[in-house]
Amino acid sequence: TTRHVDVTGNVRLSREMVLQYGGIREGDNSLAVSIAEVEQKLRQTPWVEEVSVKRLLPDRFVIRLKERMPSFWVHKDGVLYYANERGGIIAPVESRNFLSLPTLRIEAGAEDATRYLARLLRDMQSGVLPVEAGAIASVTASPGRGVEIYLEDREMRLSIATDDWNGNLARMSVTLGDLARRHELKNVREVCAVNGNVWVILNQSAQN
Numbered sequence: 001t002t003r004h005v006d007v008t009g010n011v012r013l014s015r016e017m018v019l020q021y022g023g024i025r026e027g028d029n030s031l032a033v034s035i036a037e038v039e040q041k042l043r044q045t046p047w048v049e050e051v052s053v054k055r056l057l058p059d060r061f062v063i064r065l066k067e068r069m070p071s072f073w074v075h076k077d078g079v080l081y082y083a084n085e086r087g088g089i090i091a092p093v094e095s096r097n098f099l100s101l102p103t104l105r106i107e108a109g110a111e112d113a114t115r116y117l118a119r120l121l122r123d124m125q126s127g128v129l130p131v132e133a134g135a136i137a138s139v140t141a142s143p144g145r146g147v148e149i150y151l152e153d154r155e156m157r158l159s160i161a162t163d164d165w166n167g168n169l170a171r172m173s174v175t176l177g178d179l180a181r182r183h184e185l186k187n188v189r190e191v192c193a194v195n196g197n198v199w200v201i202l203n204q205s206a207q208n
Contacts (some may be wrong), residue, residue, distance in 0.1 A: 002030045004133040009065035012047050012097050018063060021045045022053070030059055038063075048090035071121055072104035072139065085118040086139075093153055109143035116147050116162050128171055130176055131158070146194070154185065161194035168193035174199065 005026060007015045021040040031205060035053045042051045042065070050066035068090050070082035082090040089103055091097075106114060117139065123129045137152035146161040146168075158176075160168050170194040179185045179200070190201040 002026050002028045002033065002061060004060040004077060006060065006062045008063070009067065011067050011069070013065070013067065018042070021026070021048075022063065024063075030055060030057070030061070033061070038126075041128065063167070070099060070101060070115070071139040073101050074104050085121055087117060089112045092167075097134060102133075103138040104141075105138065106141045107143060110141040113143070113162050116160075116165060117141065119165065120128075120147055120149075120160075123169060129173055145192070154188075156185075156188055157190045158188070159192040159194070161192075165193075167196070171196075171198045 002024070003026060005015075005019060005024060007018045010018055012053045013021075022042045024033055024038050027183040033055070035055060038053050039051050041051075042048045049066055052064045054062045054064075056062060056066055068084055070090055071085040071094060072083045072087065074081045074087060074089060076089065080093045080129055082093055082099070082101070084090060084117050087106055093099075097128075104117070120129070120139070121133070124131055124133050131149065131151070136149055140148040140150075142148055142159075145159045146163075147159070149158040149160075150156075151158070158172065160172055162168075163202045172191060175191060175193075175198045176185070179188060179191075187202050188200055189203045190199075192199040192201075206207050
């Protein structure tokens with residue numbers, strides 16, 4: 001009789017959800033459980049990227065998961081989905097696994113720019129771009145503007161062209177740091193890093 005099922009690596013999925021999706025229950029005959037079938041069922045769920053199941057006789061199973069981690073929200077056909085760092089859809093947003101994330105929009109013709117989304121997230125985490133991920137309301141991949149970030153609390157847009165990502169990012173970072181030191185960020189509506197230059201657009205009130 002199965003008396004113990006250990007689950008590790010689950011973040012978004014509860015232990016109960018893992019057992020339900022895998023079709024395994026405490027009390028089952030442990031020798032009658034098909035490990036291959038449990039693994040297949042879990043791989044078919046949207047959140048599971050990798051899974052391994054081990055049977056430890058006489059009465060224990062160990063399930064190890066690697067989940068797909070969401071980075072964005074994406075609207076598609078009137079439904080809000082979680083999406084990965086390249087914009088790939090994972091699963092619908094539900095109350096039982098709710099996580100607030102930036103909304104991602106990919107404009108027509110900007111599909112190639114999506115590969116820079118993961119770099120954007122890494123650059124923010126490493127501090128190369130001095131922006132907190134929690135402050136981002138939306139991210140737009142645009143064929144003309146590259147990757148555009150909207151900071152809702154500051155009502156500010158940051159646009160980084162992808163033709164020279166590292167250079168544009170470095171210039172953007174220096175400019176933001178300079179504006180912060182001069183306490184002028186509150187007057188900025190938009191900052192664009194493109195073609196070796198950084199353009200700063202002020203709010204209408206600051207221009208007056």
